[in-house]
Amino acid sequence: MSDRQAAGGSGQRATILLVENAKLFHQMVGEALGERLDIDLIHAHSLAEAAQAIEKHGHLTLVLTGLVLSDGDQEKIVDFFLSRQLPTVIVTGVFDEEVRKRLLERPIIDYVLKNAPGAVDYLVWLVQRLDRNRRITALVVDDAASARMHASSLLRLYGFQVVEAEGGEQGLKKLTEDPTIRLVITDQEMPGMDGVEFTRRLRAQHPRDTVSVIGVSGAGRSTLVAQFLKNGANDFLHKPFSREEFFCRVSQNVENLELIGSLQDLATKDFLTGLANRRHFFARGAELMAQAKAGKRRACVAMLDIDLFKRINDTYGHDGGDVALKAVASALARFARPQDLVARFGGEEFAVIAMDLGETESEYFFEGLRARIENLAVQFGEHRIPVTTSIGVCVDRLDSLDAMLTEADRLLYLAKAGGRNQVRRSNDPANAA
Numbered sequence: 123m124s125d126r127q128a129a130g131g132s133g134q135r136a137t138i139l140l141v142e143n144a145k146l147f148h149q150m151v152g153e154a155l156g157e158r159l160d161i162d163l164i165h166a167h168s169l170a171e172a173a174q175a176i177e178k179h180g181h182l183t184l185v186l187t188g189l190v191l192s193d194g195d196q197e198k199i200v201d202f203f204l205s206r207q208l209p210t211v212i213v214t215g216v217f218d219e220e221v222r223k224r225l226l227e228r229p230i231i232d233y234v235l236k237n238a239p240g241a242v243d244y245l246v247w248l249v250q251r252l253d254r255n256r257r258i259t260a261l262v263v264d265d266a267a268s269a270r271m272h273a274s275s276l277l278r279l280y281g282f283q284v285v286e287a288e289g290g291e292q293g294l295k296k297l298t299e300d301p302t303i304r305l306v307i308t309d310q311e312m313p314g315m316d317g318v319e320f321t322r323r324l325r326a327q328h329p330r331d332t333v334s335v336i337g338v339s340g341a342g343r344s345t346l347v348a349q350f351l352k353n354g355a356n357d358f359l360h361k362p363f364s365r366e367e368f369f370c371r372v373s374q375n376v377e378n379l380e381l382i383g384s385l386q387d388l389a390t391k392d393f394l395t396g397l398a399n400r401r402h403f404f405a406r407g408a409e410l411m412a413q414a415k416a417g418k419r420r421a422c423v424a425m426l427d428i429d430l431f432k433r434i435n436d437t438y439g440h441d442g443g444d445v446a447l448k449a450v451a452s453a454l455a456r457f458a459r460p461q462d463l464v465a466r467f468g469g470e471e472f473a474v475i476a477m478d479l480g481e482t483e484s485e486y487f488f489e490g491l492r493a494r495i496e497n498l499a500v501q502f503g504e505h506r507i508p509v510t511t512s513i514g515v516c517v518d519r520l521d522s523l524d525a526m527l528t529e530a531d532r533l534l535y536l537a538k539a540g541g542r543n544q545v546r547r548s549n550d551p552a553n554a555a
């Protein structure tokens with residue numbers, strides 16, 4: 123990825139409205155956000171201009187607004203954006219504790235002092251954080267409806283998807299049903315199963331690298347924090363908590379998870395294509411083969427190689443070659459089913475383990491894959507790069523992963539020698555060794 127990051131990576135560019143009467147601030151923030159984030163930044167100098175911008179652009183990811191505008195006082199400005207349900211951050215030059223406290227009682231996201239050191243860095247971080255939150259589901263477990271709604275509405279304000287549970291049993295069920303849950307906020311005092319017990323049982327199924335848990339309690343018991351942490355919670359919040367503390371803790375825990383995820387990605391994924399790398403293929407492949415050997419499942423092992431890839435590089439340059447590689451990798455990832463394993467072995471060579479396919483199904487599967495790649499429209503600038511692949515498939519011989527790969531490689535060679543853009547399978551007598 124380039125240095126300029128999409129505001130978070132949700133795929134859609136974020137659109138941010140900056141409303142301020144000071145030209146210098148527009149320039150400073152505009153440059154800082156524009157340089158560091160791949161966003162659309164819209165400028166307005168008054169509420170009237172903001173209204174026009176909102177009408178013109180429709181969906182806005184975030185509003186950053188000052189509190190001194192020619193056509194509205196503080197209250198009117200805040201009402202203007204909140205009444206339109208827009209996620210709003212106040213960016214002001216004046217530190218006034220009373221105003222800050224009063225405004226933070228309204229559902230704004232934050233109150234940021236624009237001249238404070240690091241203010242722009244913080245805004246950049248905030249824009250990215252809010253955008254990433256949109257892809258995260260949080261579970262709130264509390265038997266008290268008002269406390270549950272309070273935590274849920276805060277989480278929604280910060281962009282999270284939210285599901286709720288009235289107790290531990292229901293919480294565990296929701297976690298099993300919804301694998302997108304990454305964050306759990308649980309109260310301690312609940313009838314039946316308390317928060318600590320819920321956390322202990324949750325951890326038996328959901329390790330720390332997949333779900334983060336924050337315990338919450340209003341009880342003053344000094345041992346409770348340790349109890350939560352010892353039973354698998356990542357953090358703890360004393361009730362009543364401030365909105366700022368809540369957001370800081372939630373963000374920190376979610377970021378720790380993301381960090382673990384990116385470290386895991388570094389170890390298991392190919393940098394260029396995002397597919398599994400060779401090392402991960404052998405680790406995960408060995409597990410799949412062990413299951414197949416135990417008689418429970420069937421496995422096909424395939425080697426796939428882009429045809430005349432050197433010519434693609436020579437014709438379109440290395441960048442064009444990379445675009446073709448990524449297009450093939452993404453077609454492979456989309457074609458594979460959840461039970462399959464796809465990896466980039468290196469260069470223009472890929473390996474696939476397809477599980478539980480019968481003889482005829484495997485023929486359709488790999489022929490379908492070959493056709494899908496042949497029909498890809500790989501666009502590189504003005505050019506459309508034609509791409510085909512040759513595929514060797516070892517069907518259901520369960521000696522070992524190495525032996526199946528060697529056989530798939532031999533069949534791949536036959537496919538190349540036979541004219542490329544074709545599939546050769548071990549269960550076709552024409553391909554016998």
Ligand SMILES: Nc1nc2c(ncn2[C@@H]2O[C@H](COP(=O)(O)OP(=O)(O)OP(=O)(O)O)[C@@H](O)[C@H]2O)c(=O)[nH]1
Nearest residue numbers: 427428429430431432433435440443444469470538
């Ligand atoms: N763009 C790009 N090229 C790569 C990468 N890795 C390897 N290559 C190139 O891939 C080409 C592979 O060419 P060959 O092994 O000769 O095979 P081929 O041209 O695909 O011909 P056949 O396999 O016989 O169809 C070489 O030119 C490598 O430099 C990569 O990550 N990016």
